[in-house]
Amino acid sequence: MRIQLITGISGSGKSVALRAFEDAGYDCVDNLPVSLIEQLVETMEGERCQRIAIAIDARRGASISELPALLKKLRHQHQVDVLFLNADTNTLVQRFSETRRRHPLSHPNQSSTLIDAIEKERELLAPLSNEAQQIDTGHIPAHTLRHWIADQLKERPIGLALIFESFAFKGGVPSEADIVFDVRCLPNPHYEVALRDQNGLDQAVADYLCQFPEVSQMLTDIESHIQKWLPHYLKDGRSYLTVAIGCTGGQHRSVYLVHQLQQFFSK
Incomplete structure (x- = not known):
């Protein structure tokens, strides 16, 4: 089975990437805890699923450290690829300002700023960046990212x-x-x-x-x-x-x- 993990800094386009894989025929799961990945893979394998895409973020920071070992284990039986999306901090701040969404590591009762949350997320996800194909989406429109992914998969989304x-x-x-x-x-x-x-x-x-x-x-x-x-x-x-x-x-x-x-x- 082919397993595609999608991670990266919040606001860099993980949702866009996940939709691109969904359009290409992958079964997709968003924000799955690392502790449940192995169980999901076993379930999907039992259902004869051939391709799954899983988006992961830093909301459960403690479990992120377990992912490199899990990847090594999964690669003994499956094809596993990791896509890491990134963008410069100024671009991410602008995107959060435009969408008016809260960063997943921001907490209303804490004095930390949006930039603090972004930098904390970079720190938590740093070990994964070494395991992944990295893409800087700072100057890439959403539709360009989507079609780039389709090209990498050597297939196009299923028409319109x-x-x-x-x-x-x-x-x-x-x-x-x-x-x-x-x-x-x-x-x-x-x-x-x-x-x-x-x-x-x-x-x-x-x-x-x-x-x-x-x-x-x-x-x-x-x-x-x-x-x-x-x-x-x-x-x-x-x-x-x-x-x-x-x-x-x-x-x-x-x-x-x-x-x-x-x-x-x-x-």
Whole structure:
């Protein structure tokens, strides 16, 4: 089994790295105590897992000292790699300031500063840096780190999942939507009595909408927009992109367009 350990200074990108391994098909565990690593490996091996990635930080400083011996033991039976992420102190301070998160070694009731916590963490993790491949992320954007890891694994993340969903504006815009198209300007089958109780998947509704040039134009424009910008979303490191199409009731126009888009992009 291949075991990838991810460690380093808080704020240097461990979460980004762990997601990159997850996208590459690894089973991932975050902030696992060193004392539980061997037990996890045995469990995953019993389940015939081939690849796991484990993120470790300095919150349990005492157990970190046990890790070099554990690595030596695990390497007798498994392929074990260690990735150590680092960044200069000024960059880390800026990142914590931007995210407004507390450093894991900072304590509200103590007078130590953020810089004190960072330097304490460096001291605790120093023995691991000698066991690891080191990366300075001080000037590396998150998506660059993610793709660098994918390159090192000689595999790419499993593409981008393109998700289409219809919704009714009267119920609000879906919170998970990345792109929203408002198609309430198109002719509404609701006002055709024979179509009122049908939906956008019914042939009669499709035939009704197809007769209007603006419906075809709207569909073509949405397809073109997605095709144009999809490579940029991929470059940004997205694993999925949710496109929401909304009409008044979420029954006719939006359902029809979502169905057409799903067919178009499935090709």
